[in-house]
Every structure is written in structure tokens, then in C-alpha cells.
Amino acid sequence: MVNIRDVAQEAGVSVSTVSKVVNKTGSISESTRKRVLKITERLDYHPNAFARGLVTHKVENIAFMWDRSSESPFSNPFYSLVLEGIEEELVKKGYNLLIAAHSSYDESSILPSFLPSRIVGGLILAGQFNPAFIKKLEDAEVPTVLVDFYLENTQFDSIETDNTQGAALAIDYLLKNGHRKIGCLVGNNEHPSVNKRLETVLKRLSNYGISKDDIFMGYGDVTPEGGFEAVRKILDFKPRPTALVASNDAMAIGAIRFLRGKKYRVPDDISIIGFDDIDLAQHTDPPLTTVRVDKVTMGRIAAKRLLEILKEKDPERCRVILSTTLIARDSVKKVKP
Amino acid sequence: MVNIRDVAQEAGVSVSTVSKVVNKTGSISESTRKRVLKITERLDYHPNAFARGLVTHKVENIAFMWDRSSESPFSNPFYSLVLEGIEEELVKKGYNLLIAAHSSYDESSILPSFLPSRIVGGLILAGQFNPAFIKKLEDAEVPTVLVDFYLENTQFDSIETDNTQGAALAIDYLLKNGHRKIGCLVGNNEHPSVNKRLETVLKRLSNYGISKDDIFMGYGDVTPEGGFEAVRKILDFKPRPTALVASNDAMAIGAIRFLRGKKYRVPDDISIIGFDDIDLAQHTDPPLTTVRVDKVTMGRIAAKRLLEILKEKDPERCRVILSTTLIARDSVKKVKP
DNA sequence: TTCACAGAAGAAAACGTTTTACTTAATGTA
DNA sequence: TACATTAAGTAAAACGTTTTCTTCTGTGAA
16 A cells, blocks of 8 residues: 655655645645645555544544434434434535444443544434433543433533424414314423423413313323324323324324224324424325424534534534424314314 | 553553553463553553554444435435444444445545545445446455345455345245236336346246236336336236235335325235335335345344454455245235136 | 845654564473 | 573564654845
8 A cells, every 4th residue: 555655755755745735734836736746646645544643633533323212323214314414414524424323332331432542533412311421421522412402511512403493383283273172192201302392382282271171191102102002092081182292203103003093084083293204204194294303404513513613622512403394294184173 | 641651651561561461462471461451441541543553454444335326324224224233243343333325436436535544444335336336446455245235246245135035935925825917016226136036026927827918017216106106007907916016115115005095905906015024014004015134134244244354364255145034914915816 | 245034845753552573580301 | 400491571663644843945135
């Protein structure tokens, strides 16, 4: 493999000159610059990242990690898109993306090995993490941004969904369509998003004068199976709600499946609205009305922000809150209030 | 950050001794081994991967890449699981996983930068790639294994699906259930799997004495939309086939969607069988009968094989062909032949 | 004519490891 | 007793860069 010395020799200049040309630093005459460049090309010279990293202490590798609670991010319809956005942005800036899928990292407070070995320059965390793990990262001063998650007393940046605005969107849409008896499919999950959404739903309903007696709660995991469970409990109530709000699309989809099995027609017998707008939402029967979170943008911004942090010497902490949009499909029907 | 010299000093030994202890090489007395180990722990010493890589020329980073034709592997229900298997195996062996999602690499014959910069020690490629790109990899002698893909004249290992066996499984099942008029939803795709599956289907049907007139072909992309298109064309034929074989589950799912829209009942009016067994297959209505490819195992084996190759000095080329299993759900109905 | 200065280039140290070759002490063998 | 062998440990070179000083040369100002 050709190294910087080979190039220098071939060009009849010193090693430092080649380095300066390649890195566009120092002052180099146009003529030697051209000559060296031509030779790097001819010899197909590429700087050895290890040698470089050793002296600069700068690394162009970013790692993505997610919480243990959820399934693999590759199969997760939310994180997979976040990842797509991250990847896109990172590649554009010449960075490499590492994936640390192993779930054990947040159990213990042990850092994944690529961190102490200094092979990774920054971290993007998705979903909820063990506070002890976060603490460890802070102590080690690993540049980190949190995506779709927020932690009270951390110095790390976060890119979040505006769950308050999104939940308001959902409720307003249901009310506008005449629904006054609402069932909530709420996720058994300490993820701040779930809480925030529920909180907003309840507050909003009460603001609009909906009585507590007309609000029905069903709990389950934030998965299709959980939605299945949650809606089952709700259907026991009399009178039945005319519409359901789910903590996320996965639950909504499970609920639709349950309702179909029980021969309820959606939306004729009961309306339902989701949250997230995962890909599957447009393919359910009926297509799911939901609140869209722009997941790719979320990833893109997270990556962008991390690279900024890496550049700055003393970055300000900052929270980015992304707005949502209502995607009206066919799972909500207008009823007479 | 504490380095090997700090440890050596603290332990009152030379740097080389520490290195030997940490790497378990050379001969070291039990007492100093213990002492040094204790100190590495106390000082929280972790070898700098750059310094190490610089001298050993060994890297514990593996990159995963996939072809441009398919959507992001994160959202792809097949590759996402392959990736899961890869990740699992890699982490177990202390390797890091890089993701090179950018599609431009196989367009040109330029190598992704992490290769010439020697930051990555091996490659796992999923799906079909530009031969020029493969050639380039061979010239650069990048240790590589191909997953779910095979190339005629390459020296690279591959982990493949036994499409012949799988397609036979599907056809035999349809025949056993009395179907004699078969429609094929064929993917417009040069991926070897698609060809192999179709080829086997046709040969098998002819072996069983099914007339050409009873075989109907519909083409489309290997996506739900493609399945939609393909089945539409097939339904124009009279007499209608009683069963459909799809090139993959995505097409089968699209077909089911189309049939539902046209008020056909599956499997009462028409049966359908898929290939791959993606997650969604168990959630269609009716749940899809299909041929399962063990995607996680595929990834795991690919990773395992790559690590072996990295170890051996002069590895034999080898193709691994994974068998499939039939997953009988509810989309195929028994009919009188 | 002298001096200061800027531009261009190079020498050498530093980065943190591994590894080879070497030294020393201890042990066993003839 | 002398000699070979082995175990335990060390010194120093090497890996391929970047970067900090220097040096040198030419140019314009005083």
C-alpha cells in the first residue's frame, strides 16, 4: 500500500508538503500543489485513517445506539427511518456510521468498547436510556445527541417530537368530526412521548368540556399486540366510545386488527387515530388517519447537530422540537355529536 | 486519557510488559500479570485503537452495504433481519458494524472512503451489485462475503437461499392442495433469486404434467405495488387460476390487497403463496402462507464466515446454501383438482 | 544597501501502540 | 563445575500521519 512517503519521494518534496497539500493547510505554491495532487491520484494514495487519527485525535465515525426496550431498530418502523436520515446526513459530510445494536450497554453502566478505544467521535441515542448509562457518557464527555427522547437534567442536546402539538391535532380532529366519547389506547411505557401525548389528550378533552365519564382508558404495550389488548378492555365499556386515540400507530394497527376480528367496521362503527405515521399506516384497511412525525428529518437534524457540536469548542445545549402534521386517511368518520 | 505508559509506570514495569499482559502474548509471570491487570482496571486503561491498528494492520470494523436498487435496508423487511443477524454475531466477537447505506458506491467503481483509509477490515454485501464494483473490491483484495446474492465468476464467498428447494416446496404444496391452474406473480428484477424461483416453478409444474395453458404469468416490481400490477394482468385470463405463486412476500401482499379491493376472497376464490416470510406476512388478512427464509441466520452465518476469512491466510472460496421451510398459514385453500 | 517580512518548503518530534531482538537470572544437564 | 536452556522482562524500532519549528529565498520598504 502506498503511503505518504512514496508520494513525497515521487513528487520530489518532503512528507510535510504532501500532508499540507492533502489537508489543504499551510501555504503551498500552486505548481507543487498541482504536481503532488496529480501524483496522489496516479499512485492512488489514501491517507491511513489510523495514523491520522492517532495524531489528530479526530475521528470521522459516529455511532448510533438505541434502547434495549424496543426491537431491533432495523425492523422498527420508527427508528429505521430516523436511521435513514442520520445515514444520509453523515455520508454527505464524509462521516461513517456505526451501529451499536447490542442491548447490554444500557443495562450496565459499561461503555461500549468503541468509545474508550476512541474509534468513535460522537453518539446518537434513540429512545429511552438508563440514566446511569447517560451519566457515564457525560462523565466520559462523549459528544452525544438524543433523538426522540428527552432527559430532565442532562447536558446533551435532543431532537424531539412536539407531542403536545401532535396530540392536540389528533383530539381537535376527532372533535371536529363530532366525536364526544373518546377511548384512549395508552402505552405501558415510561417513554416521555407516551406520557406527554396522554397528558395532552386528557387536558384538551377537559378543556373542550368532555366529561370524565366519556373518556375511556385501555392499557397495553406500544405494539400491535398491546393495541389489541387495550381496545379489548375499552369495548367492555357502555356506552362504547365512537373514536379511539392511540399512543402510536403500532397500537392503532393492533386495535384495527382486533376490531376487524370482532366484526366491528372501522370507521363506520368506531373511528381510530394513530400517532407517528409509520409506513404501514397507509396500508391498513382502512388506511389509518394519524399524526405524522417526520422521522427522516429527525435523524437528519440529529446528525447535523452532532457534527456541529463536534466542531464547536464549547457548544450551547439545545433542544429541537419538531412539529407534526395530521394525515387524514380513512379511519376517522364524521358523526353527529 | 491514560495510556500504556502511565500503566507501565504505575506498575513499575516496561511498556512492552503491559502490552503483553493486555494482549495475552509473550510470557509473563502470574504475579506481574495480576498486578498490571489490576492497574489497568484502576486507571481505566483502554488501548487506543488507532495506535494499535497502525501497527497491527488489523481492524475490528466490518461494513455492511446493500445494492442501490432496493429501499434502505433499515426499512427493508428482508435485509433488516439479515442485518440483525450480522450485528449479533459481530458484537459477540467484539467487532464493530459500519453501515454504508449510500447508494452511489455501486454506480461508479469508486470504493467507499472507509476502505482505502483502512478503517474497515471486511465487507458484507447484500443484494445485487454492479460487477464493476465487485471487480474493484477484488482488485483491492477486500475480504468480502455476499449475502442473498451470487455472482458467477467471483472469488467471494456467498450465503444464499436455496431457491430451488424453496420454490419446489411452494409448488408441491399448491399441487397437494389440488391446484392445477397456477398464476405466477413474477418480479421484474435481475436478482438471481427471482430467476431461480421462476425457473424452478415452471420446471416443477411441467414435471407434474401441468400444461402450459394452465400457467399464467403476470409481471411487476418485487414490491406490493408490483404484486398489485401483476395480479391484475393475471385476472384477465380465462379460466382464472385457482392459486398464485409470488416471487416474494411483498408481491403477494400487494396481490392480496388488489384482490380484496376487487372483492375476491382469499383463499376462497383464489389461493396465494409467497416467499421469504417477512414479518408482515403473519399480519395480512388472511395470514400469508409462504416459504420461510431464515434471514437472521443468513446474516449470522455471513458474519461468522467473514471473520473466519479474516483469520485464515489463504481461505477457500465457499458458497453456503440455506434451506427454506414452508409456513402454512391461511392463504391457501384445498380445492378439488 | 540593508532590513523586515512573507511565502514556500523541509526536518523532526509526537501520537500510542506492537513486536523483534536482546539481556538477565534461574534451572537443569552432562 | 561448566554449559545449555528456558522464563521473564526490557529497549528500541516501526507503523503513517500531522504539526511545530526552522530555514531559505525573494521582494518591497526605509
